[in-house]
Amino acid sequence: MSAAAGLGLICSGRLTGQNSEETTGPKIREYRILGRTGFKVSDIGFGAGNLTNPNVLEAALDMGINYIDTAEHYVRGNSEHSIGQVISKRDRSKIFLTTKLNLMGGSSKENLIARFNKCLERLQTNYADCLMLHMVPTIEQLTNEGYHETIRELRAEGKVRFTGLSNHGSEHKLAGPTKDEMDKIILAAAEDGRFDVVLFTYNFIQKEMGDRILKACKSKNMGTTLMKTNPVKFYQDMQDMLENNIKQGRKFGEQFYKIMEAYKILIDKGQEFIKKHGLKSSDKTRDAAIKFCLSNPDVHSVCPTLNSFEDLEAFTALSGTRLDPEGNAMLADYESRLGRYYCRHACGHCEGSCPQGVPVNTIMRYFHYFAAQGREKYAMEKYSALSRNNAALCADCTESSCEKACPYGVPVQGLLVMAHQTLSL
Numbered sequence: 149m150s151a152a153a154g155l156g157l158i159c160s161g162r163l164t165g166q167n168s169e170e171t172t173g174p175k176i177r178e179y180r181i182l183g184r185t186g187f188k189v190s191d192i193g194f195g196a197g198n199l200t201n202p203n204v205l206e207a208a209l210d211m212g213i214n215y216i217d218t219a220e221h222y223v224r225g226n227s228e229h230s231i232g233q234v235i236s237k238r239d240r241s242k243i244f245l246t247t248k249l250n251l252m253g254g255s256s257k258e259n260l261i262a263r264f265n266k267c268l269e270r271l272q273t274n275y276a277d278c279l280m281l282h283m284v285p286t287i288e289q290l291t292n293e294g295y296h297e298t299i300r301e302l303r304a305e306g307k308v309r310f311t312g313l314s315n316h317g318s319e320h321k322l323a324g325p326t327k328d329e330m331d332k333i334i335l336a337a338a339e340d341g342r343f344d345v346v347l348f349t350y351n352f353i354q355k356e357m358g359d360r361i362l363k364a365c366k367s368k369n370m371g372t373t374l375m376k377t378n379p380v381k382f383y384q385d386m387q388d389m390l391e392n393n394i395k396q397g398r399k400f401g402e403q404f405y406k407i408m409e410a411y412k413i414l415i416d417k418g419q420e421f422i423k424k425h426g427l428k429s430s431d432k433t434r435d436a437a438i439k440f441c442l443s444n445p446d447v448h449s450v451c452p453t454l455n456s457f458e459d460l461e462a463f464t465a466l467s468g469t470r471l472d473p474e475g476n477a478m479l480a481d482y483e484s485r486l487g488r489y490y491c492r493h494a495c496g497h498c499e500g501s502c503p504q505g506v507p508v509n510t511i512m513r514y515f516h517y518f519a520a521q522g523r524e525k526y527a528m529e530k531y532s533a534l535s536r537n538n539a540a541l542c543a544d545c546t547e548s549s550c551e552k553a554c555p556y557g558v559p560v561q562g563l564l565v566m567a568h569q570t571l572s573l
Contacts, residue, residue: 173461176212177468180448183371184344185310187244187277189215191442192467193373193451197222198523202230204460209238211464215449217347217373219248219282220267232272240273246345246373247271248282248314251292260298268307278345280312287328287336296342312345313337316375316494316513330494331357338364345371347451349493351379352440352479357494362446373449378437378520379490380430380482407543407562417485425478433482435466436475443470453521488557498560501553504541508550508560511539515567531571539568 179188193215194208200223205216216235218227228247235243247267249260268274279302281295290313302308315330328336330348337343346365350358354376365372427433441450452463471479491512499508511531518527531538542564550560 174211174465174467176214176464178442179214182215182244182345182373182448183365184369185244185277185371189244189371189449190467191447191449192463193217193449195375195451195453196227196231197453198455198521198526199223199227199230201455202233204455204457205231205234207457208454208460208464209234209243211460212467213464214242215244215246215373215451217246217451218271219280220263221250225266225270228267228270232270236272244277245271245273246278246280246312246347247276248280249295250282251289251295255292255294257294257297257301260294261301264298264302264307275307275309278310278312279308280314280345280347281343282314284313284315284333284337285328287333290333290337290340290343299342310344310371312343312347312371314347314375316349329357329496331360334361335364338368338370341368343370345373347373347375349376350374350441350447351377352437353379353483353487353490354492354494362444366446371448372446373451374441374447375451375453376493376516377441377450377452378434379493380433380437380486380520407559407565414486414489421482421485424481431462433478434462435469436471436479438463438466439469439471439475440479442466442468453523489559489563491558491560491563492556495556497555498550498553501549503547503549504545505537506539506542506550506564507534507537508564510534511564511567511571514571515563518571528571531567539564540572542568 176190176192178191180191181187182189190213192213194205194213194217196205196216196218199205199218216231218231220228222228223230231245235245247264249263249267253263254260264276264279268276279299281289281292284290299308299311313334315333334346334348337346346361348358348361350362362372364370421427425432438450438452441447450463452459454460454463491508493513493516494509496509499506502508511534514527514531517523517530542561545561548561550564551558554560
């Protein structure tokens with residue numbers, strides 16, 4: 149196995165049945181109370197950010213998953229369409245459904261209600277259990293009166309039961325510049341008292357910020373759901389990338405070659421990690437990363453992005469599990485060897501230092517979609533939409549301001565160069 153393949157964390161598995169009568173595969177084994185909602189949700193939820201196959205959701209419900217997370221813009225509304233095809237034939241009272249609206253499409257009560265009603269049409273249901281304020285960029289936005297008027301009216305009509313928020317750092321196009329960090333925004337939401345549920349980034353490397361959030365949510369009895377729980381990404385062999393680009397006639401500056409040489413260290417460390425832990429596939433590391441999250445009693449549901457039977461079975465099999473000493477040691481070793489190569493989601497410490505204004509957090513999240521979630525087309529489309537504000541200039545940058553500003557020692561510039569080469573058409 150190559151280091152690149154070993155670091156890929158591509159889920160594997162086989163689904164043996166697709167309905168409650170025939171399913172002999174894994175089942176949900178644990179349900180947790182989602183904060184003040186009082187609803188017992190499956191510890192493994194269904195992240196529908198990439199859902200295009202309704203049959204996968206059918207199988208998930210048969211396996212016992214009862215928490216579904218979506219948003220109005222996921223797959224251009226087709227995620228909600230797919231969900232609607234499935235839940236319209238189910239006992240709605242047994243499903244906790246969350247959808248989201250952002251304020252970039254308008255923040256008046258009339259605008260938000262009209263958009264939410266479209267969500268309900270696509271979802272083929274007359275209510276959402278939770279409506280979230282999506283990708284909140286500032287503490288100030290938490291108090292947007294148009295949104296809270298919308299929630300009050302929808303609750304009175306029985307169209308919404310609870311409200312919440314999501315945050316995973318800045319989103320260059322959708323939410324604009326992020327003034328406040330993820331933990332500050334969510335802690336402010338907890339103090340505000342009007343938000344019942346939160347969706348945020350938490351994993352075994354990005355845990356300090358997440359632990360603060362979990363503590364605050366517990367004190368206010370808020371429901372907690374997680375995304376981006378597996379920080380181990382696929383990193384293409386830089387040497388192969390260089391050779392391929394040379395064959396294509398692409399030229400790079402001297403700084404790029406220096407970055408390439410330094411980045412080969414990752415490949416060597418990856419090989420050492422694979423050999424030490426006897427990894428024949430990436431499943432073992434992925435499973436340990438999810439078990440880390442499930443081991444925290446303040447986490448209510450882990451929501452991986454699901455759109456295949458293989459991924460569904462792999463994640464559902466982890467329900468009710470905890471991280472054992474062997475897995476804990478493996479994660480600690482990974483963090484020690486390779487943790488500095490993980491550009492922390494929702495961080496953004498370095499963005500203000502870049503003279504070109506490169507949206508580092510946004511670009512590295514797109515790279516994560518491509519590399520760790522297998523959403524190649526989506527990631528490339530999102531990156532293309534950045535137009536000139538991308539990482540094209542990073543290869544020739546001699547200041548490396550982003551790396552100097554990173555408190556974790558992440559080789560940010562090298563990652564941005566790789567992201568640009570990987571995500572560019």
